[in-house]
Amino acid sequence: MTNVKLSESVLDWVVDNTNPKATVESYQQLKGSTSSTLHRIALRSGQKLNHYVVRQFDNKEWLEEEPDLAYHEAACLRMAKKTGVVSPELIAYDEKGDICGYPVILMTLLDGEVELKPKRMDQWLYGLAKALAEFHGTDADDFPYWHNSYNDIFSFEIPTWTNVSTSWKKAINLLKAPRMKTAECFIHRDYHPANVLWDNGSVSGVVDWVNGCKGPRGVDVGHCRVNLAMLHGVEAADGFLRDYRELAGSRFTYEPYWDVVSVADMLVGPPEVYPGWEAFGVTGLTDDIMKERLDQYVVSLMARVE
Structure with missing residues (x-):
C-alpha cells in the first residue's frame, strides 16, 4: 500500500464539516485501501479527540464507469442506517470533486x-x-x-x-x-x-x-x-x-x-x-x-x- 498524503484543502474541508474550532492531530491511510484511498483522521477539540474516515475516489477508471460514486455511497450510508446494522454515519460529501479534484466523502469511524x-x-x-x-x-x-x-x-x-x-x-x-x-x-x-x-x-x-x-x-x-x-x-x-x-x-x-x-x-x-x-x-x-x-x-x- 502506497501512503497517500491528504491535501490541505481536504483537511480544511474535514474540519469545516465537523468542528471549525478543532485542529488536525494526525491522519493515516487505512489498510485495505485498494479501489479508493481511505484515511483515518483524528481531530482535537480541547481535551477531546474525535476520529473520522475520509474516502477519496481517486481511481480514474472506476470514476469513468461510475462518476456518481460519492453520491452513491452517501445514499447507501443513509439507507444502511435504516437496516439497524452498525455502519458509518455520513457527515459530508463532495460529489463533483470541487475540494480536491475528485469526489470525496466524510464519515464517522467505527470501533473494531x-x-x-x-x-x-x-x-x-x-x-x-x-x-x-x-x-x-x-x-x-x-x-x-x-x-x-x-x-x-x-x-x-x-x-x-x-x-x-x-x-x-x-x-x-x-x-x-x-x-x-x-x-x-x-x-x-x-x-x-x-x-x-x-x-x-x-x-x-x-x-x-x-x-x-x-x-x-x-x-x-x-x-x-x-x-x-x-x-x-x-x-x-x-x-x-x-x-x-x-x-x-x-x-x-x-x-x-x-x-x-x-x-x-x-x-x-x-x-x-x-x-x-x-x-x-x-x-x-x-x-x-x-x-x-x-x-x-x-x-x-x-x-x-x-
Missing part, C-alpha cells in the same frame, strides 16, 4: 478491526452470517440503485487455467440460463470478511457501502461465499451458508445460480490473492492456491445442482 484469521472459525462464520441476515430485512423499492452483474455473463467462457473444465462448463450453462426470479431487498453488494469489523469477538460494524443497491439476497451470500472459499476453503463457504440459511429462515431460498454469478463477477482474468487480505495479515496464499480453491468451489456448486 478486520479479523481474517479467527481463533474459532464456527463463531466467526456465524457472526458474518448473523450480521448479513440482520440487514437483509430492509425493503429497497425506492432506492435508486439496483443490482447488475459486473461482467458480461453471456460471454463468460471456461477458464484456460482450470483443471475441472467439465464443472466449469456446467456452471456456465447455469449462468447463461434465464435469470432467477427472487425477492429483492437492500444489499451491500460487496459483503466479505474484509468489510466487517470485530470487537471482543463480536461484529462491531459493516463498512464500505459504496456498492449498495436493491438486489437478491443471494448476491451478498454468493459474494461472501466465494471470498470465503478462496480465503479459507469450501468448508468455510458452506459453513457460512448453513448459518445464513438458518438465520434468514423463510426470507431466503438458496439458489446456486447466484453463487455462480458471484464467481463470474470476480473473474476478469486468472484468480489472484486479494491485496486486502495481505494488508490484514494473511500470509502464505498464492495465485496457484486461489486457482485450486476456486476449482474446488465450482465443483462443490455443481454438486449442489445435480
Whole structure:
C-alpha cells in the first residue's frame, strides 16, 4: 500500500464539516485501501479527540464507469442506517470533486478491526452470517440503485487455467440460463470478511457501502461465499451458508445460480490473492492456491445442482 498524503484543502474541508474550532492531530491511510484511498483522521477539540474516515475516489477508471460514486455511497450510508446494522454515519460529501479534484466523502469511524484469521472459525462464520441476515430485512423499492452483474455473463467462457473444465462448463450453462426470479431487498453488494469489523469477538460494524443497491439476497451470500472459499476453503463457504440459511429462515431460498454469478463477477482474468487480505495479515496464499480453491468451489456448486 502506497501512503497517500491528504491535501490541505481536504483537511480544511474535514474540519469545516465537523468542528471549525478543532485542529488536525494526525491522519493515516487505512489498510485495505485498494479501489479508493481511505484515511483515518483524528481531530482535537480541547481535551477531546474525535476520529473520522475520509474516502477519496481517486481511481480514474472506476470514476469513468461510475462518476456518481460519492453520491452513491452517501445514499447507501443513509439507507444502511435504516437496516439497524452498525455502519458509518455520513457527515459530508463532495460529489463533483470541487475540494480536491475528485469526489470525496466524510464519515464517522467505527470501533473494531478486520479479523481474517479467527481463533474459532464456527463463531466467526456465524457472526458474518448473523450480521448479513440482520440487514437483509430492509425493503429497497425506492432506492435508486439496483443490482447488475459486473461482467458480461453471456460471454463468460471456461477458464484456460482450470483443471475441472467439465464443472466449469456446467456452471456456465447455469449462468447463461434465464435469470432467477427472487425477492429483492437492500444489499451491500460487496459483503466479505474484509468489510466487517470485530470487537471482543463480536461484529462491531459493516463498512464500505459504496456498492449498495436493491438486489437478491443471494448476491451478498454468493459474494461472501466465494471470498470465503478462496480465503479459507469450501468448508468455510458452506459453513457460512448453513448459518445464513438458518438465520434468514423463510426470507431466503438458496439458489446456486447466484453463487455462480458471484464467481463470474470476480473473474476478469486468472484468480489472484486479494491485496486486502495481505494488508490484514494473511500470509502464505498464492495465485496457484486461489486457482485450486476456486476449482474446488465450482465443483462443490455443481454438486449442489445435480
